[in-house]
Amino acid sequence: MKLELKPTAEDHRIAWLAAAAVSIHILEALLPSPLPGFKPGFANIITICVLCLYGWSTAAWISLLRVLVGSLLLGTFLSPTFMLSLAGALASLLILWPMTRLPGTGFGPVGYSLAAAMAHISGQFLLAWGWFVPHAGIWRLFPVLLTFAVLVGLVNGIITQKVVKRLHD
Numbered sequence: 001m002k003l004e005l006k007p008t009a010e011d012h013r014i015a016w017l018a019a020a021a022v023s024i025h026i027l028e029a030l031l032p033s034p035l036p037g038f039k040p041g042f043a044n045i046i047t048i049c050v051l052c053l054y055g056w057s058t059a060a061w062i063s064l065l066r067v068l069v070g071s072l073l074l075g076t077f078l079s080p081t082f083m084l085s086l087a088g089a090l091a092s093l094l095i096l097w098p099m100t101r102l103p104g105t106g107f108g109p110v111g112y113s114l115a116a117a118m119a120h121i122s123g124q125f126l127l128a129w130g131w132f133v134p135h136a137g138i139w140r141l142f143p144v145l146l147t148f149a150v151l152v153g154l155v156n157g158i159i160t161q162k163v164v165k166r167l168h169d
Helices: 011-030 044-056 054-072 080-099 109-132 136-142 142-168
Strands: none
Touching: 011 044, 011 054, 044 054, 044 080, 044 109, 044 142, 054 080, 080 109, 109 136, 109 142, 136 142
């Protein structure tokens, strides 16, 4: 008995978009960081675009594939870096899920990006505090990194809004 799987158009779309997000993720890893663990999160622009254009489940695939494949290519799979990235991605997805189900017009790319950025850093801090550095002093960094997350989330949201508008036009 021969089992044959045929990829769908959705499978192809997810593969291409995940490849784009992974590429950006890897390029970001090459950038110098002003603070430990701080990255601009440009790969999340792809995720929020996908959320706006194709829905939460496709965005979840893109986000999780980016974390998994990116960590495999960077050699960080199952390391603390991977765990923190995964925690941030899961926290972002957990906040975006109910946001996409609210009645009315809901949130736009900027709102999604801001919420995801804040959830991402919060998820990372909860994991770091609970698993890696169980000391209350770690929370002194939180307001600084949350401020950066809000700024980056805003910039990425504005970029995403322009991309989504252009794709709609």
